[in-house]
Amino acid sequence: MNARPTDSTCPVARTVDIVGDRWSLLIIRDAFDGVRRFSQFQRSLGIAKNILATRLRHLVDVGVLRVEPASGGGSYQDYVLTDKGKDLFDLIVSLRQWGQDHTFTPGEQHSVLVDVATDQPVPRLRYTTPDGTHIQAHDIRVRKVNEAAQPL
Amino acid sequence: MNARPTDSTCPVARTVDIVGDRWSLLIIRDAFDGVRRFSQFQRSLGIAKNILATRLRHLVDVGVLRVEPASGGGSYQDYVLTDKGKDLFDLIVSLRQWGQDHTFTPGEQHSVLVDVATDQPVPRLRYTTPDGTHIQAHDIRVRKVNEAAQPL
Numbered sequence: 001m002n003a004r005p006t007d008s009t010c011p012v013a014r015t016v017d018i019v020g021d022r023w024s025l026l027i028i029r030d031a032f033d034g035v036r037r038f039s040q041f042q043r044s045l046g047i048a049k050n051i052l053a054t055r056l057r058h059l060v061d062v063g064v065l066r067v068e069p070a071s072g073g074g075s076y077q078d079y080v081l082t083d084k085g086k087d088l089f090d091l092i093v094s095l096r097q098w099g100q101d102h103t104f105t106p107g108e109q110h111s112v113l114v115d116v117a118t119d120q121p122v123p124r125l126r127y128t129t130p131d132g133t134h135i136q137a138h139d140i141r142v143r144k145v146n147e148a149a150q151p152l
Numbered sequence: 153m154n155a156r157p158t159d160s161t162c163p164v165a166r167t168v169d170i171v172g173d174r175w176s177l178l179i180i181r182d183a184f185d186g187v188r189r190f191s192q193f194q195r196s197l198g199i200a201k202n203i204l205a206t207r208l209r210h211l212v213d214v215g216v217l218r219v220e221p222a223s224g225g226g227s228y229q230d231y232v233l234t235d236k237g238k239d240l241f242d243l244i245v246s247l248r249q250w251g252q253d254h255t256f257t258p259g260e261q262h263s264v265l266v267d268v269a270t271d272q273p274v275p276r277l278r279y280t281t282p283d284g285t286h287i288q289a290h291d292i293r294v295r296k297v298n299e300a301a302q303p304l
Contacts, residue, residue, distance in 0.1 A: 009262050011251025012181045012244060018255065020174045020247075029164045033294050063254075084254050089289040090279055091250060092164060094242040095172075099163025102215075102236050103170065109297045110161050116293050125279035125287055127242055132284050135277055137241040141268050142185050145261045 009145040018062050019088065023047060023055045028085065029092050031065065036078040064088065093125060161297040170214050171240065175199060175207045180237065181244050183217065188230040216240065245277060 008014070019025060023045070030044050042052055056079055059065040064085040070076035081088075096113065104110050113122040126134045160166070171177060175197070182196050194204055208231055211217040216237040222228035233240075248265065256262050265274040278286045 010181075011249070011255065011262050012247045013178060013251075014255035015247040015251035016174050016177045016181075020172075020177050022168050022172045025168045025172050026165060029162075029168075032289060086289055087250055087253060090246040091243070093279055093287075094246045095164045095167040097163070098239055098243060099165075099167035101239060103163065103166035110163050111294050111296045113292045114295045116291060119295075121295075122287060122292055123281045125281060127245055127277040128280045128284070129275045129277060132280070135245075135274060137184060137238050139268060140265045140274055142263050143266045143271075143273075144263045 015091075019059075019064065019091075021055075023051065024059060025092075025095065027052075027055055027059060028064065028081075028088055029095075031079065031081045031085065032089065032092055036071065036080060037076060038079070041079070059085075097124065167243075171211075171216065171243075173207075175203065176211060177244075177247065179204075179207055179211060180216065180233075180240055181247075183231065183233045183237065184241065184244055188223065188232060189228055190231070193231070211237075249276065 019028065026045055027041060030041055035041055035044055038052065038056070041047070041056070042049065045052065047055075056065065060067060060079070063082055065079045066082050068078045068080055070078050093113075100110060100112075114120060115122055128134050171180065178197055179193060182193055187193055187196055190204065190208070193199070193208070194201065197204065199207075208217065212219060212231070215234055217231045218234050220230045220232055222230050245265075252262060266272060267274055280286050
């Protein structure tokens with residue numbers, strides 16, 4: 001899908017090389033929303049059939065989606081998230097939350113995440129460590145592979 | 153940058169339309185790592201000058217980066233994250249964590265996030281609500297704009 005792999009020791013770059021294009025991200029979003037069939041993806045995305053077919057095949061090849069016999073029987077196929085694909089949940093949430101925070105004018109309506117048990121909107125999610133500490137950009141830095149640990 | 157805007161009430165789609173391409177995501181990653189100058193981005197990404205110039209201009213236009221006089225003086229310009237850009241931290245973390253979990257073989261080395269205060273690796277971050285509840289895909293669903301709230 002990409003002409004040239006990026007820095008091979010950077011996990012961000014590896015993910016971007018696999019799912020970092022507009023259509024793949026929107027297909028994965030739709031899959032989380034329960035879209036399963038080729039024609040449903042096509043209707044949702046307004047995408048050319050050949051491009052959609054290429055992207056779906058790519059996402060199956062990399063293990064993000066898998067093909068299943070159609071849930072209603074018949075000759076159709078369903079595309080469903082694998083466990084590896086379901087682990088992209090955080091990525092879709094982060095795209096959603098930034099979009100909610102920065103791309104809507106006050107009062108403008110947008111879709112929202114709701115709790116399946118209560119049907120109430122989910123509060124703003126934050127990245128926290130297992131002990132509950134909220135981690136933001138200024139708390140961390142990236143240590144490259146060829147960089148020695150700093151003495152304390 | 154994109155031919156056609158997607159579903160205007162979906163925050164995921166709006167974010168994807170702004171930063172959902174490989175080069176923009178890698179430029180934003182580099183900006184978080186302290187890259188500031190055109191030539192540094194070019195060296196890091198191995199990207200053609202005209203493509204890099206287009207992407208940087210786009211990220212400035214949408215308010216993710218801003219231009220500053222070079223930190224060391226002289227006629228150069230620095231590109232730095234705005235507050236809106238810094239809010240993409242979660243997105244870069246989610247790309248990183250999925251890459252760490254799914255794109256490296258056991259024992260294969262990759263860059264890691266470390267705590268700036270202790271220089272120790274940051275534990276796996278999870279999305280939690282303000283009361284500390286870890287939220288996963290099966291806990292939530294998306295309520296579309298034209299969908300009424302469900303009676304409880």
